[in-house]
Amino acid sequence: MKKNELxxxxxxxxxxxxxxLIEGFINHYHELPVKDxxxxxxEKGRKKLEIVGGLAKRMVEKARVPINIHxxxxxxxxxxxxxxxxxxIRVGLLDARARDERIPLRYNRIGQETTGAGGFAKALRTIPVIxxxxxxxxxxxxxxxxxxxTNPAGIVTEAVIKYSNVRSIGLCNLPIGTRKQIAKLCDVDVSKVEIEMVGINHLNWTTKILVDGVDITESxxxxxxxxxxxTMKNIPDFGWDKAFLLSLGALPCSYHRYYYMKDKMLEQQLEDLKTKGTRADVVKKVEEELFELYKDPNLAVKPPQLEQRGGAYYSEAAINLISSIYNNKKDIQTVNVRNNGTIPCLPDDASIEVNCVIDSQGARSVQITTEMTPKIRGLLQIVKAYEELTVEAAVHGDYNAGLQALTIHxxxxxxDVAKKILDDILEENREYLPQFFSN
Structure with missing residues (x-):
């Protein structure tokens, strides 16, 4: 029986x-009766919690919805x-993210929050806490x-799948953002767009695009x-090569630029490092401005400047998922779940990001229609192997697994570079990685 208060x-x-997120709960209160x-x-986040909490309470009061904010x-x-x-959560806050992005760049390797060595470092800190x-x-x-x-969402989800009994679903704003981008490209409402996504978090391919039921993928x-x-706010908008896209036969996600345009992306990062610093440095400034806005006792709505933070559609993705579970909607959303044979070339207990039916039992993956050709399968299996090794390194403090993870990425x-990066990550994150230093 469905609860009347959540x-x-x-x-x-x-x-x-x-x-x-608060805005989402307010707008959907009619179908999602959150009481508490x-x-x-x-404790380190006390000041931010008090500021955000104050704004949240003002938003709820202004909207006149009976949600108790604690x-x-x-x-x-x-x-x-x-x-x-x-x-x-962000273990180590933005200072840790800045280190994650700078360490690989020392060795002329891409430094990114969720992809590659930067994502590896974040996973080591985050998985034990989750x-x-x-x-x-x-x-x-x-x-x-x-x-x-919490990023890296796919790797974190896989750790929960393997080392916990909790009913979990990994969530990312990229799939919903992709649908909206396609809708804008076609000048249609997003409700008319259906897509099939295949892959893992931040490494997925849109392999089929339907508008009003008509397959327009090639177009x-x-x-x-x-x-x-x-693309996303945090990824340079380099255009895709037409011959490459047509030969791939799928639309790569924004993060594929780090793989398919590796040299160009690294060059851009190194240039940005000289002028703007890392993405974490940019985000720090955006956050400082946001929290100054949030302090305003007269502010009782989400400020538009939040969109510059890079988390567009976060609320929409989260609220859609919660509402579909609570209301047993049985609709289709793209989320991170246990593979269970959905992508045949990956282990059953791997975390994958695919279309799922969402109902009161959670998320159940839809069988994919895409053939896993070498064009997709090759890169997918390598990065998934890296993710498997990263989970083992994070859970067990396994240096060898970490070295192998970085070497094959x-x-x-x-x-040589993998070992240097790994040693730097461990040394500069020592206070957050007791699993590596307990012996």
Missing amino acids: KVAVIGGGSSYTPE LYLVDI LTFDRQEAIKDADFVTTQ LDICKDIEALAPNAFLLNF ILHKAAEASGL PLVGSI
Whole structure:
């Protein structure tokens, strides 16, 4: 029987993204009756939590919806008897992200928050914390759904699949953003666009595009080669080569630029490093401005400047998923789930990002129609192997698994460089990686 009142815990509640999530709960209160919304953070994040919490309370009051906003540093209090737990944490804050992006660049390798060596470093810090949260959920809210937005979302989801019994789904704003970009390209409402996505988080291919039920994939590939705007805020908008897109037969996600345009992307990052710093440095400035706005006691809505943060459609993706589970909608969304044979060339317990039916039981993957040709399969299997090794390194403090993970990753790909990057990551993140230093 469906509950009339819901409890939701947001771990990482002091995030600059939180007002977007609050806006989503307000706009969808008619179908998602959240009574208690707990915003949780750690003591280091007290100031941000208080600022964001204040804005959240003003937003709810202005909208006149009966949602009780609770601010707490007691994670267990927030999780106890929750129906949904969302995670949007950044272990080590933006200073750690800046290190993640700078370390690989020292060795002329791409430094990016979720992809390559930067994503590897973030995973090492994040996975143990997420698994600790899972222990609380298992003990205090065994029927809750964990919806993870924390990057690297696919690797984190895989760790939860392998080392926890929690009902979890990994979430990313990229798939919903891709649908909206295609709709804009075709000048149609997004509701008319259907896509099939195949792959893993931040390495997925849109292999089929339908508008009003008509397959227009090839037409979109022609248009995409000449279009701008098919990217995320944090990824340079380099256009796709038409011959390459047509030979691939699929639309690569924004993050594929790091693989398919590796030299160009590295050159851009090194240039930016001299002028603007890393993406983390840019985000720091954006966040400082946002939190100054959030402090305004007269502000009671999500400010438009939040879109510059890079998390567009975060609220839409999160609220759509929660509402579809709560209301047993049985609609299709693209999320991160256990493979279970959906992509035959990957292990059953791998995390994949594909179309799923969303109902009261969670997410169930839809059988893909795409043939896994070498054009997709080759890169996919290599990066998935890197992800598997990264999970083992993070969970067990396994240096050897970490070395192998970085060595086989296409954006590192050299024993000597992999070893230097790994040693730098471990040394500069020592306080967050006790699993590597406990012996």
